Structures are given as C-alpha cells and as structure tokens.
Amino acid sequence: MHGEYKVPGGKLVVVDVEEKDGTLHNVQVAGDFFLEPDEALDRITGALEGAPADSDAAHLAARISREVLPTDTLFGLTPEGVGIAVRRALGNALSWEDIDFDVIHGPVVDPMINVALDETLAEDVAAGNRKPFMRLWEWNGPQVVMGSFQSYENEINQEGVDRYGITVSRRVTGGGAMFMEPGNCVTYSIVIPTALVDGLSFEQSYPFLDQWVMESLAKCGVKARYIPLNDIASEVGKIGGAAQKRWANGYMVHHVTMSYDINAEKMMEVLRIGKEKVRDKGTRSAVKRVDPMRSQTGMEREEILDVFYNHFKEKYNASDGAISEADIAVAQDRCNTKFATREWTHRIV
Numbered sequence: 001m002h003g004e005y006k007v008p009g010g011k012l013v014v015v016d017v018e019e020k021d022g023t024l025h026n027v028q029v030a031g032d033f034f035l036e037p038d039e040a041l042d043r044i045t046g047a048l049e050g051a052p053a054d055s056d057a058a059h060l061a062a063r064i065s066r067e068v069l070p071t072d073t074l075f076g077l078t079p080e081g082v083g084i085a086v087r088r089a090l091g092n093a094l095s096w097e098d099i100d101f102d103v104i105h106g107p108v109v110d111p112m113i114n115v116a117l118d119e120t121l122a123e124d125v126a127a128g129n130r131k132p133f134m135r136l137w138e139w140n141g142p143q144v145v146m147g148s149f150q151s152y153e154n155e156i157n158q159e160g161v162d163r164y165g166i167t168v169s170r171r172v173t174g175g176g177a178m179f180m181e182p183g184n185c186v187t188y189s190i191v192i193p194t195a196l197v198d199g200l201s202f203e204q205s206y207p208f209l210d211q212w213v214m215e216s217l218a219k220c221g222v223k224a225r226y227i228p229l230n231d232i233a234s235e236v237g238k239i240g241g242a243a244q245k246r247w248a249n250g251y252m253v254h255h256v257t258m259s260y261d262i263n264a265e266k267m268m269e270v271l272r273i274g275k276e277k278v279r280d281k282g283t284r285s286a287v288k289r290v291d292p293m294r295s296q297t298g299m300e301r302e303e304i305l306d307v308f309y310n311h312f313k314e315k316y317n318a319s320d321g322a323i324s325e326a327d328i329a330v331a332q333d334r335c336n337t338k339f340a341t342r343e344w345t346h347r348i349v
Contacts, residue, residue, distance in 0.1 A: 003089025007033075008208055011076030015085040019053045024086070033077035040074075043067040044082065053090060057083035057199025084199035093198035102133040102321025103313045105305065109328060111143035111167040111180075114187075116331040116339045117323070118245075118253050119172050122191045124327075126249040133321055134312050136305055137187040139180070143167040144270060145257075147175040147243065151348045160269035170345050175230060175243035178257045179267040183301055186240075186293065188213075188308065189255040194246050206230050206242050209254045216311045220297045220304055232258065234296060260301050261294040 003015045011033035018026045027048040035041055047063040055063075060083035068079065087093035109117075114137045124130040144166055146155055155177045156168055180187065190209060197205040207214075207226040214232075217224040217239075227233050230242040240258030293304060312318060338344050 001089040001091070003085045003087070003093075004095065005081050005085040005088060007076060007078055007081040008204065008211070010078065010081065013077060013081045013085045015082065015089045017048070017086060017089050019090065022053050024048050024051045024053055027086075029082055029085075031077065034073070034075035035077060036073040040068065040072045044079075048082075048086065054092075055083075057087050057093070059083075060086055061199075080199055080204075087198050092195070094193055094195040096196070096316055099132050099192065099196065099316070101312075101316050101318035102131045103309055103318040104133055104135040104321040104323060105309055106136065106138040107323055107328075108138040108140050109331075111139045111141050112169050112335045112340050113328060113331045114139055115145060115169045115171045116334040117327070118189050118191075118255065119339075120331045120334050121189075121323075121327065122247065122251055122253050123249075125191050126247070126251040131319075131321070132190075132192045134188055134190045134318070135321075135323075136309060137189070139182055141165075141167060142179075142181045143169060144177055144179055146170045146177045146345075148172055148245070149174050149348065150177060152346050153349055155272055157270055157272050160266075160271075164266060164270065166270055168345060169339060170347070171243070173243035173245040173253065173255065175241055177271055178241075179262060179270055180257065181263065181266075184260050184262045185257050186260055186301065186304060186308070187255065187257040189253055191251060191253050194250055194252045197252075202244070203228050205244070205254075210242060210256060212312055212315050213256065213308065215315070216308045219307050219311065220293070220299055222293065222296050232256065236296065239293060259292050260304070261292045 001017055001019065005013050007013060011031055013029065013031045013033065016028045017024050027045045029041060029045050044064050044067060047067045048060065051060060051063055057080060061079035064079035064082055068074065084093055088095055121130060125132055142164060144156065146168065148171060161168055197208065200208055206229065214224050222234050224232055224234050224239060232239045232241065240256055242254065242256045244252060244254045246252040297304060
C-alpha cells in the first residue's frame with residue numbers, strides 16, 4: 001500500500017507499507033526531504049513496524065518522535081507528516097487527488113440563503129447526493145454574517161443595521177463577523193470529507209485547505225500568507241479570514257471571506273469592533289484593518305473570481321457544478337426553521 005503527503009512548507013513524504021494481522025509491516029519511508037544522520041531513517045521506520053494499523057496520525061507521530069534524537073536533523077520532514085502518509089497508504093486518510101470535486105459559482109441568492117446552503121449542501125454531500133465542492137458565493141443584498149459563537153449585542157450596532165437595511169445572519173462556523181455588501185467581498189465554501197485533514201491540527205488545516213487560494217492570489221499579483229489561526233494577509237495588511245465546521249457524519253465546511261472593496265465607514269456604523277480586537281491586530285483604527293483586494297490587484301471582482309474558479313478547477317481536476325432551484329428551496333426551508341429565526345440569530349445575546 002502506498003501513500004504520499006506533502007508537508008506544508010516542506011517536502012514530499014512517501015510511505016509504502018503492508019498490513020498483516022492488524023499491524024504494520026515492511027514499512028518504507030522515502031521522499032525528497034533532508035535527514036541527518038542516515039541511521040535516523042532506520043529508527044523512524046523501526047518505530048512504525050508493528051504499530052496497530054488503526055492508529056491515528058498522532059499516535060504514529062508519537063512513536064516516531066520517541067526515536068528522534070536531539071542531534072537528528074529533519075528538514076522538510078515531520079513525524080506528523082509521516083503519520084499522515086501512513087494513514088493515506090492504509091486508505092484511512094485522503095489526499096486532494098482522491099476526491100472528485102465540483103466547482104460552483106453562484107447563483108445570486110438572498111443573503112440568508114448562502115448561510116443555510118453551507119449546512120444543507122454539506123448534508124447532501126454526506127448523504128452521497130452531491131460531490132464535494134468549492135462554491136463561490138453571490139448575494140443580492142447587504143448582510144452581516146456573524147460567527148456561530150459571537151454575542152449579537154457585542155458585535156452588532158442595531159441602529160446602523162436598521163439605517164442601512166442590513167440582513168444579520170449567524171453561520172454554523174466560528175470566527176468573526178463579516179460585513180458583506182454585493183460586490184464588495186470574495187467568499188467561498190469548500191465541503192469535503194474530514195479525512196482530507198486527517199492528522200492535521202486545526203491550525204495546520206487552515207493553510208492546508210487554502211493553499212490553492214494562495215496560488216490564486218499570487219496569479220492576481222497578491223503575495224498572501226496565513227497568520228495563525230485563521231487570518232489571510234498580504235504585505236500591506238489583512239485580506240480576510242477563514243472558518244470551519246466539522247460534523248459527526250465525517251464531513252466539514254471550510255470557508256473564507258476576503259474584502260474586495262468594502263465601504264469601511266459604513267461597516268463601522270454596522271459592526272461594533274472592540275478595542276481589544278483592534279489592539280490585538282496592532283492597528284490604531286478598525287478602518288485600517290480593511291485592505292481591499294481591488295487596490296492590490298487592479299482587477300475587477302469578476303476577474304478575480306474567474307481566476308479562483310479556473311485555478312481550483314485545473315488544480316484538482318474539478319467539474320463544473322451548479323445549485324438547483326430545489327437546492328435553494330431546501331435552504332429556504334432551513335432559513336424558515338433555523339437560520340432566519342430570532343432563536344438562532346440571537347442565540348448568544
């Protein structure tokens with residue numbers, strides 16, 4: 001059995017292994033990493049010999065770590081990376097190439113619908129009724145999307161919301177509130193099996209799942225990087241942030257919102273951005289935290305979306321997908337019973 005894993009920011013790890021009587025045998029670790037001394041490789045493979053085949057990546061990494069000496073040099077190689085490669089060889093963890101993706105753009109829907117689709121479409125994928133996908137959002141009205149665990153009163157200025165006719169919704173993922181007028185943000189959701197991030201910590205999973213968008217941003221002329229836990233920044237400031245929700249059914253949603261051309265003054269009238277958050281970001285004013293992609297790329301939003309769409313499609317050999325009227329009807333029903341209710345939106349007052 002053969003498994004491969006590219007360590008984020010590191011090198012390729014390749015594992016070939018046999019399973020016999022529920023344990024690992026004939027383990028071979030290879031790759032383009034650097035390792036000194038040579039004997040360290042024997043100790044690493046020896047640590048895996050006889051390990052239970054149902055071990056998770058963390059357990060395998062712990063076995064390897066016990067054999068790594070302070071004098072050993074591992075460059076581009078991590079115990080966790082070897083553990084993930086073993087899991088992939090055994091079919092317990094997935095790589096991008098194992099997943100048959102759709103890529104979807106739109107359609108334009110009411111603001112609340114997009115939030116509901118993150119839940120209803122994920123249920124469809126888990127049920128086998130839809131392929132895993134990347135979906136670029138479009139919406140027809142101004143909205144604030146709150147994180148699942150945020151306080152309504154702490155985050156929302158009701159006077160500003162009423163003045164501008166803003167729809168306030170609460171999503172299923174954590175993270176912070178986003179001010180989103182039509183055309184001023186780039187937002188996407190990815191629904192995948194959680195086996196794709198098997199062995200990764202939450203912090204590691206964010207840049208792993210967004211490597212494709214870093215490449216897309218580079219094509220648009222933006223040198224982007226991750227700032228742990230979930231911020232995406234460029235050389236001149238923050239661009240956006242990511243959030244996740246993992247369900248017990250073995251699937252998850254990961255989504256990102258990046259500012260394109262936000263009306264920062266209006267945003268400040270709608271959101272309450274606490275002094276502690278501003279201080280933590282190292283800026284004097286929340287307005288300065290908004291760094292629109294438009295000013296960095298000189299591109300129209302539609303052009304950026306095309307780059308994102310096409311790069312994901314080409315990188316992962318994805319097919320063109322779509323959201324049907326029936327999908328929207330299911331999401332609308334979920335809005336009526338959950339997402340548009342006061343009980344959900346104000347569940348943390």
